[in-house]
Amino acid sequence: MLKSWEELPDFMKTPEVRPYWEVLWKRRWQLLVKRIFDFIVAVILLIILVIPMTVIAVAIKMDSEGPIFYRQERVTTYGKHFRIHKFRTMVTNADKIGTAVTVGEDPRITRVGSRLRRLRLDELPQLLDVIQGNMSFVGTRPEAVKYVEKYKPEWNATLLMPAGITSECSIRYKDEDKLLDGADDVDRVYVEEVLPRKMNWNIDSIRNYSFWVDLSTMLRTVLVVFGKEYV
Template identity: 65%
Template sequence: MLREWDNLPTWMKCPEVKEYYDILAKRKLSLRIKRIFDIVVASVLLIVLVIPMMVIAIMIKLDSQGPVFFRQERVTSYGKKFKIHKFRTMVNNADKIGSAVTVDGDNRITKIGSKLRNLRLDELPQLLDVLSGNMSFVGTRPESTKYVKKYSKEMRATLLLPAGITSEASIRYKDEAKLLDKADAIDKVYVEKVLPEKMKYNLESIRKFSFFKEIVTMFRTVFAVAGKEYR
């Protein structure tokens, strides 16, 4: 999973990223186990959840016009761009009529979409992205290209690993939409305030990376979705 330093994109080869690279380079076995876990668990879940996912797809089609899936360009390891798989929770072409981030009470969210978001069921199709290697169960949430361009040099270290379905930052900022609801300039507030705070957790996760900690994060995510608060 971890490339040789010399094979990294030029824009990633800086002292700020090297610090985190050296940490991960010492944990290659854990990285291999992480990938094997992703493949096995994603495969099993797709088989188990195929019928519930079909039901959700039908509900989305009946609720509003547009495709079942929301596909938007995101950035994963080493700056690779890919189109994420998510169940559509907003009106068709919502990304063209508003911000790339969602606020609480966003009028672009559909009735079914609101329920899917609350339970994070809209992210089930990302199991396909996990299988492809574009994502992992745990890792920095994949950002849109325009936000990645705003990364500091240190933030680029998060691109040493695949993007994730969940993370410590995701748990801490599960109510991100509510935080942005009162902002006048949503994108500006996200880039200057929310993103840097989330990145502190993401970078700390790399510093303390271990496969066991990632399993703990997955369980914490389940509890967070169920309503447990973490401070």
Template identity: 65%
Template structure:
């Protein structure tokens, strides 16, 4: 996470309550730059190590069901920036249009390969791309699903 200037923060963050926390982060600017550097280096190393397993999983997904290999879901960063997280697709194509946003139990939209990937959390591997781009970090806040964020802010 790179610290923005106070004036560049979204309006909802520029408040008297937030200012003391912002000032603390401002004093830790070097630490934040080092964290971003570590995220970038770590992400590149992970990408090299995971490239072949990710390619195998991608082929496996294509053989199992029609549709794209990746699923992109809109998330919100700490600054309120919207981005699309990368995951391997574990459900039938267009599953978000067919049923509920949240999957429960034995959801019929989950593919056979998808169930195996979810069981081992391998569907999360493509998030290394979000790490490299700076939208996510090895250590930090969880990026929230946009639909859940809208509900919690309402």
């Protein structure tokens, strides 16, 4: 359930966040339904997908040296830090030899990783994060800590809800890596140009939050994975 205004962390109790909190407070029972839905569906999917995920894990180990999972620290509800579960699609220690975001033809991406990314199969382990409550099926994508530290006050409103596996923003920016391809300073371009655009979508999703819209977003995400184009 959504915390009361008095229970929010101090950095979130600002005039910029208040209007978004009020919207969600009026719809807090929808947030409860959302959490119940997330938990039940995530458990069912994890059971169904355990064999395919095992096959993917074996393919990752055979393709390159390193762990099966990528566990970068990300930020979710109320500024909580957690270590996300993703199938590793890059060489080991990729975040130490490059930026926290990827570009179109990033040389750090492995052969198997490229295929997993194309179909978004690398995100299947995030079902564990949904079960734990650190993520939801729909919500603002969890950013790396260094990018959250650059948030404008209004953007902190996205931390009123759990981070998400997908969102309207994710659909619109499914080819984000291509937007950054060729940038001289990837981090600067991401923070100054790409992130503000993404946050416009994320903030709008909170302003107009509805559990039924979440369901529609999940369906549209599946269609996008299979080639449907949205503009």
